[in-house]
Amino acid sequence: MESVESNFRVRVEAVVAQIPKGRVMTYGQIAALCGSARSAQIVGSIAHFGDPNLPWQRVVNKSGGLAAGYPGGRHGHAEHLRAEGVEVHDDHVDVHALLWWPPGEEPAQQGLF
DNA sequence: AAGGTGACTAACA
């Protein structure tokens, strides 16, 4: 009995809800954790139409760029990130420094040289 | 119900 209400969306929301404050994840990364590495676009769709209570502001694109469709635009998104202690510069964040993986889900690349 | 859009990413010309 799988009341799979689009498992994908449920997983995406679950992951986003776990992003710690001051950290960010990318759409492709979340999509990969949900089983579809190429479904980054879907994550974006869910972000737009999904639960607005989730910290979508911690979700950025792979370039560290902010979301165009975010309420308030990229500027609003930037302000929200700054409020969490994230340094936003020219609508971009240091994705290399702030990128976060859920504990136990890392693709074995952080501790490895 | 079917088609089109999309807060993305990657590959190709």
Place this chain on the structure above:
DNA sequence: ATGTTAGCCACCT
């Protein structure tokens, strides 16, 4: 270097 095409699947009309 930029522009286009393809792919993924959910949500909207």
